[in-house]
Each structure stands twice: as C-alpha cells, then as structure tokens.
Amino acid sequence: MIEARDLRKEYGDFVAVEGSTFSVDRGEVFGVIGPNGAGKTTTLKMLSGLLEPTSGDVSVAGYDVTDTEMRQQLGFLPEESPLYEEMTPLSYLRFFADLYDVPTDVATERMHDTLDELELEHRERKLGDMSKGMKRKVAIARSLINDPDVLVYDEPASGLDPLTTNYVIQFTEQLAREGKTIVFSAHNLYHVETICDRVAIMNEGQIVARGDLEALQDEYGDREYHVYTTVEVPGAVAENGNWRRVVETMDGVEDVRAAAAERGGEVIDIRTEESSLEEVFLNVAESETPGTRYVEEA
Numbered sequence: 001m002i003e004a005r006d007l008r009k010e011y012g013d014f015v016a017v018e019g020s021t022f023s024v025d026r027g028e029v030f031g032v033i034g035p036n037g038a039g040k041t042t043t044l045k046m047l048s049g050l051l052e053p054t055s056g057d058v059s060v061a062g063y064d065v066t067d068t069e070m071r072q073q074l075g076f077l078p079e080e081s082p083l084y085e086e087m088t089p090l091s092y093l094r095f096f097a098d099l100y101d102v103p104t105d106v107a108t109e110r111m112h113d114t115l116d117e118l119e120l121e122h123r124e125r126k127l128g129d130m131s132k133g134m135k136r137k138v139a140i141a142r143s144l145i146n147d148p149d150v151l152v153y154d155e156p157a158s159g160l161d162p163l164t165t166n167y168v169i170q171f172t173e174q175l176a177r178e179g180k181t182i183v184f185s186a187h188n189l190y191h192v193e194t195i196c197d198r199v200a201i202m203n204e205g206q207i208v209a210r211g212d213l214e215a216l217q218d219e220y221g222d223r224e225y226h227v228y229t230t231v232e233v234p235g236a237v238a239e240n241g242n243w244r245r246v247v248e249t250m251d252g253v254e255d256v257r258a259a260a261a262e263r264g265g266e267v268i269d270i271r272t273e274e275s276s277l278e279e280v281f282l283n284v285a286e287s288e289t290p291g292t293r294y295v296e297e298a
C-alpha cells in the first residue's frame, strides 16, 4: 500500500532523512519511533506528499505521491493542527469536504457519523473556543472526510490528557480494525506497542531498525522465564506461598525443574516476560554497532 525507497530530505546543508526504505501493507499499522529530531515528521510529510523528497520515491496505493489522485486515498493528521479559529467543526469539515469534492449529502452524513463516533458535542461552537482535545478530534474527523484508505498520523495523542489520549489511541485502533492502513509516529512506546504490527526505529535521520514487534523483541530484546515452584530452589524468591526463579533460557527452566524435583517439589507455572518496545528501543539506541539493522528484507 505504501512503498518508500531510499528517501532523502535535505534542509539546506542539513540532512534530516537519508536512506529511508520501507513498505507498509494494506491494513497494516506501521509505527515510526525515535527521539526528537530523528526525522519522523519529515518522513511522514514525505509520505503524504506535503514535503518533496530531495531524492528517492514514495508511492501510496499505487500512485506516486506527486499525483493528485493520491490525495484522495490519504488522510494526514499533522502533529499540531492549526485550525481556523473562527470556524465551527461543521463549517471546517464542510470546507475540506468541498476541497476533496465529496458530494454534499455524503459529506453531511460522514461528518456527523464521525463526530458521533468521536463523541464530539458542541459542533456549532467556534474552534477557537474549544479545548485541545476537542480540536484534536476535529482534526481527526478532518483526516477522515474523504474516507481515505491510508492514514498518516503524526503524534495523534500528543499534548492530550490521559483520558483523551486513551480515547484517541482506541479510536485509531478501531480505524485499523476497520481496514485502514495506518502509519503513525508516537513518543509513547506503549501506544505503539498496543496498536502497531511493525515499526521503524529512527535515529539521526536514518532507520536504524525495522521489523515486526516480535522479531525486534527477539533480536534486540530479552526474554525471561519466570518459573514458579512449590519448593525453594537456588536463586528463587518467595512469592504468594510458592517460589519464583527467573531464568533466560529453556535450559535454565529445565535446571529449575530438576532442582525442584530433587527437593521433592515441582514446577507449577512458567510465565514468559518479553522486553517492552521501550527496552528494545533503548537497546538499539545504545548498541555500539552503527548502521542499519533490519530484521526483515528491505
């Protein structure tokens, strides 16, 4: 659905993005993560046709991003969406529906349905008088007014309170379930972990790791097995009337099993704990080997 090949963006002498190659399949949720200034927004804007790459190619739904047809397939949510303060949500959405040539009756139904889903009241209130969360919901509704197949969301929940943040993340998740292809960036890696199938980790303009979450966890994360026993074994801690020993390999699990049996006990539970995306991210960022580490084919 999205193909980006060898994207590069220079601002004057400064290279903001280089060698960026990835693809996103139909219906997939693809996360772009990385520290401030890594090049996430620049990448997302190039995907959306809002910023021309210095070199490299992007296509969305088979269209080159410079093709105006592509705009019909795409909804972009900028990190900060300055809305026209004097407009109301309804007049604002109508304005964009007209830009996209959405027929009036279709647009009316669509904007009310979307605002219903987003639980946005006060549709005749001036945008300038609305809270940040309400404005964000209007911006999200705007990204959906042309019913695009592809959504590019830059920090959709940035600066929102925890309740509205949850709401926006759940709404994004719902859009994914409805079959939208979504690329989104976020600093909150828990959100990325919750809804993304695959991620690209960016640093200083380059994608330094890319792949599905599980593969990245295997490659750069740690897996721990928490083995619960009925008797004390070396290295175990008491927990709720039993004992828990943490090991990192399956051989370690077998050693615990043998140790428990020797002492007349047994293993009653084994739980696997994976590294969070945050830990994976830190491991990649702190890795001493520079360069790109993909866990999938380009």
Ligand SMILES: Nc1ncnc2c1ncn2[C@@H]1O[C@H](COP(=O)(O)OP(=O)(O)OP(=O)(O)O)[C@@H](O)[C@H]1O
Residues within 6 Å of the ligand: 011, 014, 016, 034, 035, 036, 037, 038, 039, 040, 041, 042, 043
């Ligand atoms: N218009 C511009 N002119 C010059 N430099 C720019 C411009 N836009 C972005 N940059 C620089 O390019 C780099 C990448 O910026 P970008 O906004 O893509 O990063 P980001 O990963 O989205 O950061 P953040 O997480 O802070 O939003 C930064 O060093 C930024 O200062």
